[in-house]
Amino acid sequence: MRFIMLDTETTGLSPANGDKMVEIGAIEMCGRKVNPDGVFHHYIHPGRDIPDEVVRIHGIDNNKVKDCPSFADIAPQFLAFIDGATLVIHNAPFDLGFIMNELAEAGLPDIDDVPVIDTLQLARKRFPHQRNNLDALCDRFQIERGHRELHGALLDAELLAEVYLAMTGGRQFSLDAGDESQPASSFAQAVKKRTTASISSNVQTARRTAITVDEEEQRAHLAMLERINRECGGKAIWQTA
8 A cells, every 4th residue: 555644844734824835744554564766755846925924934045945846736646646646644734724725726636535644633533642653653652753853844744654653553564554534525614615515504503494484383482582581680781782
């Protein structure tokens, strides 16, 4: 079975607010072993400024990406790299939200049906009520991360590979290694898709038949309001609204 460990760095927290990716890192794992030649890594020009508070987290500033390609430029290579694989992502809704949104903006094929394993979801099942971010899991499984001063997509993908192996039985082949996968669309959708779905839902809600209330129900309702008003000393807020 072929897995792709994936991580991204971004300009912020939400593609809905216009945030974009500034780095993407992915590492191939076949037969429970990392393939040293199976690496996809790019710094990305986001087409917008990178806030200083975000630069302090991942160290990627405007100058570092000024001559880098856009995601649309590298997306065909990315789609070819992940073709036929299961993606392994820590906090999949976050990274997939950015990837799916930028694929949609570029007019490229979606990855809705790509199988995805969310290691954060796995960790929360296996270690409930504990810290389960990537750093905490590295510490729990005694995975060396002393060389990491800043977050970086490729480095985090490497650490994720070690964490995933540790959580799923080590380097021995496991028949159920992919049983936790779900389609990417169950974790996230492109912003445009969500907006369309939301509008459709609102339209359906607006088309529902109006609820009718007969006179007896109206009298019962008024009687209940009067009772509540009496019990609160005549201070019900609807009396003065």
